[in-house]
Amino acid sequence: MSAPISEAFTALYGRAPDGVWAAPGRVNLIGEHTDYNDGFVMPFALPHTTVAAVSRRTDGLLRLHSADASADGTAGTEGVVELRVDALAPGTDPHWTAYPAGVVWALREAGHPVTGADLHLASTVPVGAGLSSSAALEVVVALALNDLYALDLPRWKLARLCQRAENVYVGAPTGIMDQTASACCTAGHALFLDTRDLSVRQIxxxxxxxxxxxxxxxxxxxxxxxxxxxxxxxxxxxxxxxxxxxxxxxxxxxxxxxxxxxxxxxxxxxxxxxxxxxxxxxxxxxxxxxxxxxxxxxxxxxxxxxxxxxxxxxxxxxxxxxxxxxxxxxxxxxxxxxxxxxxxxxxxxxxxxxxxxxxxxxxxxxxxxxxxxxxxxxxxxxxxxxxxxx
The missing domain is CATH 3.30.70.890 (GHMP kinase, C-terminal domain)
Structure with missing residues (x-):
């Protein structure tokens, strides 16, 4: 999918992206509602992913576009949402853009110098199906910005920041499982996660x-x-x-x-x-x-x-x-x-x-x-x- 999404990004923003990233949805094999109780969970990643083409900006502008959110699925500048990174605040956005914007907010609140980005997103994770489409969106944005800004944050910390974005910025009281699964799963394995200390075991x-x-x-x-x-x-x-x-x-x-x-x-x-x-x-x-x-x-x-x-x-x-x-x-x-x-x-x-x-x-x-x-x-x-x- 990297070539088509790169082309769509270029059509939207007039330049090629700095890179393309993907993050999967997940299925939880067993361990439901235990994650916010410091318990055990065992998810695994799906082949269904959210893909993001992303470029850095240095002017404090965050521009967001989703192929899935636009009316006909085609790229068009009229569908681009523009936000100021220094104006991001929890509870101010009821739309899908709250998820990627929340990640930027969480990174900046934690002291990481994210000065803006252009993003184009596309997803095959079914929305609302209990397969963590929101976590896939958060994690792909976090991983892209982690790479582009050379933040060198480990996967577990990216998952924590994504959880904070969803809890505080979006206002959904989710646990840590979904973001950790999207960030840390490996092919052919289920992930045994202790949500208290974030230790993992690939099974x-x-x-x-x-x-x-x-x-x-x-x-x-x-x-x-x-x-x-x-x-x-x-x-x-x-x-x-x-x-x-x-x-x-x-x-x-x-x-x-x-x-x-x-x-x-x-x-x-x-x-x-x-x-x-x-x-x-x-x-x-x-x-x-x-x-x-x-x-x-x-x-x-x-x-x-x-x-x-x-x-x-x-x-x-x-x-x-x-x-x-x-x-x-x-x-x-x-x-x-x-x-x-x-x-x-x-x-x-x-x-x-x-x-x-x-x-x-x-x-x-x-x-x-x-x-x-x-x-x-x-x-x-x-x-x-x-x-x-x-």
């Missing part, structure tokens, strides 16, 4: 070699992390940690869960949230152990168990996600669960290679029978993290 995850596939079922039900329900879950988890006297729910041991839940008294809503986080952390560790032992098929029931926890305790599923999971399991899937922040987005399905067509057809038929919008189903291949292309 081999080559399903095709073992006769399996992982499908993503995009329900086409769109969600927004900045709306109230996601924030309520996070606030509820923080309340649970405070009531239990721990820094974060990560500190509640699995073998002490019953005692902890009993100590929450009549806080039924908080109890459900705590139970999900503690059991989900344990599921991540169990999945990691199974993968490292070469027992990949055995992770299927843990994925399904995770969906039940998200549906019943965290209560962030929806009819379309439940239909995807239930119909896939009925058609022979090894395991299935919703993935992402919830309230829409996508489900993942672990399947034997020979069962993929049967499962895909069964899910489509179940959606049709329920009157849902037809889903988009595709294979998720563990892919590389962000990189410079040209």
């Amino acid at each position: 081999p995850f080559d399903l095709a070699a073992e006769g399996m596939r992982l499908l993503v079922v995009d329900t086409r039900v769109r969600h927004a992390h900045s709306d109230g329900e996601y924030g309520k879950r996070r606030a509820g988890c923080e309340k649970g940690a405070a009531l239990l006297g721990v820094d974060a729910l990560r500190d509640v041991p699995y073998d002490g869960l019953d005692t902890a839940l009993a100590g929450l008294g009549d806080e039924d809503e908080v109890r459900r949230l705590v139970r999900h986080i503690v059991t989900e952390n344990q599921r991540v560790e169990r999945v990691a152990a199974l993968l490292e032992a070469g027992r990949t098929r055995e992770i299927g029931p843990l994925l399904t168990e995770g969906h039940a926890s998200l549906r019943d305790d965290f209560r962030i599923s929806c009819p379309e996600l439940d239909t995807a999971v239930d119909s896939a399991l009925a058609a022979g899937a090894l395991g299935a669960r919703m993935t992402g922040g919830g309230f829409g987005g996508s489900a993942i399905v672990l399947a034997e290679t020979g069962d993929v067509e049967t499962i895909t057809k069964a899910v489509a038929a179940a959606f049709a029978a329920a009157g849902h919008t037809p889903p988009r189903t595709f294979e998720a291949v563990p892919s590389a993290g962000a990189a410079r292309l040209a």
Whole structure:
């Protein structure tokens, strides 16, 4: 994609870009809503990416253009958004431009001398599907500016700055997983991430070699992390940690869960949230152990168990996600669960290679029978993290 996006950049700005970068979306294999509780997650990068052609500026001007945001997808100077880097302020931009502008703001707030840029962006990451399109956008901008301004920031620090951009500038209370996955994943692996200390472990995850596939079922039900329900879950988890006297729910041991839940008294809503986080952390560790032992098929029931926890305790599923999971399991899937922040987005399905067509057809038929919008189903291949292309 580097040649076409470079040509589009040149048509927009009248000069060639200084470089082209790409950052992927991600699928979270297991570990949902644990990241802002200092817990464990296990995402992997998708082959779907956001690509950015970028050049430095020295006049304090930030110019942004997206092929996906323009009406007909063609380059045109009328679609370029111009901002002043010294005027960037959190909460002032309700549009897509808040994500790249937020990265520039976060870099400058951290003391890095970013004096402007021209950017043209294009993406194949489905928006609103729970596959981290926003993190891909943030990370590709951060990586480009890191290179162009010779900031020499490590990947984990870029992820932190991107999270700050989304939390503070955009106003979405997301954890660190999405940005870290986009920045740090490697092809053919899942990333075991401890979100407390940001330590990572690359775990081999080559399903095709073992006769399996992982499908993503995009329900086409769109969600927004900045709306109230996601924030309520996070606030509820923080309340649970405070009531239990721990820094974060990560500190509640699995073998002490019953005692902890009993100590929450009549806080039924908080109890459900705590139970999900503690059991989900344990599921991540169990999945990691199974993968490292070469027992990949055995992770299927843990994925399904995770969906039940998200549906019943965290209560962030929806009819379309439940239909995807239930119909896939009925058609022979090894395991299935919703993935992402919830309230829409996508489900993942672990399947034997020979069962993929049967499962895909069964899910489509179940959606049709329920009157849902037809889903988009595709294979998720563990892919590389962000990189410079040209």
